[in-house]
Structure formats: C-alpha cells, structure tokens
Amino acid sequence: MQRKYILAGAAIICLVSGVLVITFFPSFPKRSPPHVTVSGAHILEKGDYNLALRAKSVNVSIHLVWNESEGHGCYSTTVTNIAADRIIPQSQSNLEINVLNETSIKIDVCTASEEVGIYLTMPPKSEFNFLVFGDSQGYQGGLNEIASIVEGNLPAFAFHCGDLTPFGQRHQYGEVYHALQNINIPVFTTAGNHDVRLDGGEIYEEIFGRSTYSFDYSNCHFAVVNSSNYTVPSDELNWLDRDLSASQKPLKFVFTHVPPFDPRPGSIHSMTNQTSANRLMDIVKKNNVSTVFTGHIHLYNSTVRNGTRYVISGGSGARLVADPQNGGFHHFINVTVSGSSVSMEPIELSTPAPNPQRIMIKNDNDALELSLQDIVSLPQIEEYSSFQNNFGNWRGQGIYTGTTIANLIELVGDMTPGDILRIESSDGYSQNYSYSNVYPNSSWSELQGSMILAYFYNGTPIPEWDEGMRIAMLPPDGKYSNDDCLATSCPGMGCNVYLSAGARWVKYVASIEVIQDDA
Structure with missing residues (x-):
C-alpha cells in the first residue's frame, strides 16, 4: 500500500496509488538543520534532515525552526503507529505526504518559512x-x-x-x-x-x-x-x-x-x-x-x-x-x-497449540513460554558429559550446549531450599529435583556439576538432534554415574526411587515448574 498526496496549506489534494507524482522545487541554497520539537510521539531516530517517530497519541505535532532566513529549509519525517487513512495533516506550509502502509506515513517539507508546524489529528467520533x-x-x-x-x-x-x-x-x-x-x-x-x-x-x-x-x-x-x-x-x-x-x-x-x-x-x-x-x-x-x-x-x-x-x-x-x-x-x-x-x-481467542520447540517455565505465581531462540539468547555453557543407565552402561557421551536451569527459573522468580523442581517431557515423563540440584554446593558440584537445559549436542541443533531439549548434568570429570546420582538425590527423588543417572536426563522437555513449599 502506498499513496502520495500534497498538502497545500490546509487543503489536501489526494493522488491515487499508481499515479506518478513529481514535485519540483526551485533551485535554492539549503539551510542548516532545524531545531525540532515533537509532541505525542516517541523519537525512534533523528538525523540532521530526517526524523522517525512512533506515535503515542492520536494527535502528533512536529515543530521545525530554522535559525536562518536565506534559502529553503527541507526536512523529512516518518511517522508510524497512526491510522494513516484516517489521520488529517495540517500545516501552514506545503507538505508532500506518502502513505507507506496502514499505520505509517512519510512527510516531506521544503519551505522558505523560518518556522513550520505539522499537526496530525484523527477526527473524533461520538x-x-x-x-x-x-x-x-x-x-x-x-x-x-x-x-x-x-x-x-x-x-x-x-x-x-x-x-x-x-x-x-x-x-x-x-x-x-x-x-x-x-x-x-x-x-x-x-x-x-x-x-x-x-x-x-x-x-x-x-x-x-x-x-x-x-x-x-x-x-x-x-x-x-x-x-x-x-x-x-x-x-x-x-x-x-x-x-x-x-x-x-x-x-x-x-x-x-x-x-x-x-x-x-x-x-x-x-x-x-x-x-x-x-x-x-x-x-x-x-x-x-x-x-x-x-x-x-x-x-x-x-x-x-x-x-x-x-x-x-x-x-x-x-x-x-x-x-x-x-x-x-x-x-x-x-x-x-x-x-x-x-x-x-x-x-x-484460540488456545495456543503445543509447540515442541517451546518450553513453559512456571511457578505458583507466574509463567511464561519460551521459544528455542529465547533460550539460546540466555548465558550459555558448553561441556562434555555422559551418564550411566540402570544397567551401569555409559551413554550420551558428547558435548552439550545449553543454559543453566537456574537461569530459566529466575525468569519467573526465586527457588527456595524447600521448593521442588518438576520437569516434564512432551510424552508425559517427569522427574523431581531439589534446590541443591539447581544450586549445587561445592560437594554436589564435584559430583553433578551444573544442571542445564541442553539444546545442542555435539554442535547438532534441534530438531536434527532428536532428543532435545534435554536436561544434562555437567560434572567436572564428564561422567555422571549412578553413585553420583544417588549422592545428589534427595529422599523420595531421583536415584533413591530408580537407580539410573540417565533417568535424570529428561528428554523432550516441555515444562519446568517450581512447586513452592507451603511451610
């Protein structure tokens, strides 16, 4: 959508889209940049001879003042977030106005006047x-x-x-x-x-x-x-x-x-x-x-x-x-x-459909859904790791890239020592974790390392990596054993329930929830 029209004083001459409009100005020396004041809009960008605004009102005013009288003053202003087809521009000077789309216009002025006011208003309706x-x-x-x-x-x-x-x-x-x-x-x-x-x-x-x-x-x-x-x-x-x-x-x-x-x-x-x-x-x-x-x-x-x-x-x-x-x-x-x-x-409105590349982070008071791009923008950690399964075999050897679970839950609030962290996968599988898994002390750090949500495995992103997003533990030795898991599982959780370090590495993570202690 693009229309162009000329505002001559207070008279508007509309030119239909597709008609070429050429405005000739006489040869004249160009003035220095004007002093600019704006009301009813936020300044997005300001140059010597151009201005970009986002309207914060249905009434926007732009005031241009030149400190010299010789020559002509020229200036270009783009205004977004307005009703372009309903707004009425007013000025004592001739304006050339291009309607860029439904909510944006471009205003050009070239004048011998030393001062120009441009006023955009939307006519009221009862x-x-x-x-x-x-x-x-x-x-x-x-x-x-x-x-x-x-x-x-x-x-x-x-x-x-x-x-x-x-x-x-x-x-x-x-x-x-x-x-x-x-x-x-x-x-x-x-x-x-x-x-x-x-x-x-x-x-x-x-x-x-x-x-x-x-x-x-x-x-x-x-x-x-x-x-x-x-x-x-x-x-x-x-x-x-x-x-x-x-x-x-x-x-x-x-x-x-x-x-x-x-x-x-x-x-x-x-x-x-x-x-x-x-x-x-x-x-x-x-x-x-x-x-x-x-x-x-x-x-x-x-x-x-x-x-x-x-x-x-x-x-x-x-x-x-x-x-x-x-x-x-x-x-x-x-x-x-x-x-x-x-x-x-x-x-x-329609209920948002589940998205395998989005994760819900929540607690009792707040919740937000994050895209993969959102998660990748958080501070990143990358280390080699692996885990033991319930048979004692080593699996998952590779380099995991992700962000800490602490980074994620802090987006919705704090976790306290009495809280439980529940992580669920898209297939219904879940695991509970303690505060100490998320914020390990020095002894737990030696056994478990950082607890992360991984989104790259050996440099392979989702969806090519078909087990992500995935929980991973990153101990210093790169091996999260069943003994390590048992030592870093609180009563009623983890390897105290099922002796498998790999069971703690939840795949296809769909939600991360802090269940707050009622005590």
Whole structure:
C-alpha cells in the first residue's frame, strides 16, 4: 500500500496509488538543520534532515525552526503507529505526504518559512470502539488472530497492557513489534514486569518510549502509567493526579500493567507496594476515572471497587491461571464508547497449540513460554558429559550446549531450599529435583556439576538432534554415574526411587515448574 498526496496549506489534494507524482522545487541554497520539537510521539531516530517517530497519541505535532532566513529549509519525517487513512495533516506550509502502509506515513517539507508546524489529528467520533489486551509474552499467535478479527472493521486504536515479551530481549521486541504492526491500527503500550528483565527496560524505551503519557480522543481521556516494577513511582503518581485533574473530558481511562489489587480470594499477584497501590486507587477515585485497565494476572476479570471499575486483560497468549468460569480464557476486550455510555465485551481467542520447540517455565505465581531462540539468547555453557543407565552402561557421551536451569527459573522468580523442581517431557515423563540440584554446593558440584537445559549436542541443533531439549548434568570429570546420582538425590527423588543417572536426563522437555513449599 502506498499513496502520495500534497498538502497545500490546509487543503489536501489526494493522488491515487499508481499515479506518478513529481514535485519540483526551485533551485535554492539549503539551510542548516532545524531545531525540532515533537509532541505525542516517541523519537525512534533523528538525523540532521530526517526524523522517525512512533506515535503515542492520536494527535502528533512536529515543530521545525530554522535559525536562518536565506534559502529553503527541507526536512523529512516518518511517522508510524497512526491510522494513516484516517489521520488529517495540517500545516501552514506545503507538505508532500506518502502513505507507506496502514499505520505509517512519510512527510516531506521544503519551505522558505523560518518556522513550520505539522499537526496530525484523527477526527473524533461520538461512537467508536477500541481494544484492550495484555500478556502476549512472546506468543504472537494471539496478536495475529486479533489482526484477522479486526480486519475490515477497524477500531480506533488498541492498548497492550504489558508483558509483550518473555524477558525483554531485543529479538523478542522485534517479533512483537512486527506482530503489532500487522494489526493495522495504532497500538499504545505500557511495559510489564517481564519486559524490563535483563535490561529489557532500556530496549523497551528505545522502541516504544516511556510508559507515562496521555492523550484525548472524542469525549475521552486516556492515561498510561508504568507499574513494571510492581509499583507506580511517586513522581508518576503525582503526574497522573495532575494529568487527570487537568482533563475536562467526561470519560477517563487509565492503563498500567500490574493491578493495585488481586480480585481472587486469597491471592496477592498484584502491586507489592501497598502504599503506592492505595494512592493509585485514591487518585482514580478522586478524578472520576471510568475504568482502570491492567494485565499481569493471566485471566479476564471485571471488578468495581470504590465506584471505579478495574478490568484485568491478561490473556492474549500467556499461560492461564484460572478455569474458564473464572476468567481463564484467552481473549481481548472490545470497548465501545457511545456518547457517555461505555460497554465492554471480552472476545475469546484460540488456545495456543503445543509447540515442541517451546518450553513453559512456571511457578505458583507466574509463567511464561519460551521459544528455542529465547533460550539460546540466555548465558550459555558448553561441556562434555555422559551418564550411566540402570544397567551401569555409559551413554550420551558428547558435548552439550545449553543454559543453566537456574537461569530459566529466575525468569519467573526465586527457588527456595524447600521448593521442588518438576520437569516434564512432551510424552508425559517427569522427574523431581531439589534446590541443591539447581544450586549445587561445592560437594554436589564435584559430583553433578551444573544442571542445564541442553539444546545442542555435539554442535547438532534441534530438531536434527532428536532428543532435545534435554536436561544434562555437567560434572567436572564428564561422567555422571549412578553413585553420583544417588549422592545428589534427595529422599523420595531421583536415584533413591530408580537407580539410573540417565533417568535424570529428561528428554523432550516441555515444562519446568517450581512447586513452592507451603511451610
């Protein structure tokens, strides 16, 4: 899709796709680069004569100021994450605008003026709808399904309430960025706790900008705040209070990742700073916020507290934490605004199909699904090893490459000495391990070595290596014997149940779960 048109002052002349448009500018000296200010968008890239933006609002303004009057000032701006077919550009100068695709345009200006303002706005409608979803966590199938569902009946825009990625790696952001683009409407985001792991917060801000912003559309005000660290910092709460107080719009919506309370009886998968949570709820009540949308808890829930509706939409791909009757279904929410009326409908998405090259990491409070590429991006260890089977024969001799089990479970939280680690294969086989297997002390390290999830064997990757992904023990001598296994198995586990070191090397790993001690 590509269209080109000329904006002459406030008049727009559309040129249909396929028609060659050539714009001639007279010969003139070129000015030095202008001073540039932007509102309503995140700067992706800035050069002397070009700018790339990702919109964080339906209203974007670009202000160019040249410090010299001779010659002409020329500048090119690409804006993504906008509704290209609905946006109206305005400027006092002539603009050449290329529509690159459904959510991107390129604006070129060449002017004798010393100052140019470019304003992009989406005309308001008294009735419109927008989408809310969260916690795709690296599963793009849900986002792709949303794109298919809304095609041909496009909402105004959408909000992703965080946990776009499993653990904030650049390739994970690249994958979700591409999936969001395919939805073909503006998608506004906030960072989740998974997105900021392993320095992922820096990458998030590089791509999406800060998770603190607001905008108006029609009779509504939309505000986003950052709770990716299980709290909203006091300076952001102060900003939110001022922002909501200043808005005269009758309908106000707030978006963040972690909910201020867990609506499930006896559960506390919510903000950990209760002072921050209480203040957030006080602010939204004082400012008559219609609805607070969050993610984080992998279900759908709508609860009214102190006169404010709190809606959790954490089901666009992550592992669910409730049965369907209690909101445990994959979904997005279609929100319809009609005058002063707001209605919401959760739209069910397909359950993600099992994938032999993806592994579920989980504990009582959190879960995420990792692809092979995700796992390969973690710190790597490579050593020779082998094991004894129940007959005392040596098997599996070779070089194993993988990442430690400790690296994996730390993505969903800590393991404590009383916890049990359960590893299951895709064929239903399972083994239980202790804290000391995952974090061996010096004596266990001599017998067992590091416990890893291996994805290469003698340099052969999956699926060519047809036993992976596989648990491997890497003792210093390269031999994990039955005696070693017996000495590194807690009561009721491992070689105390079945004397085979090889039985501990689970093949076709499908899930790794920390079962937390209730004591």
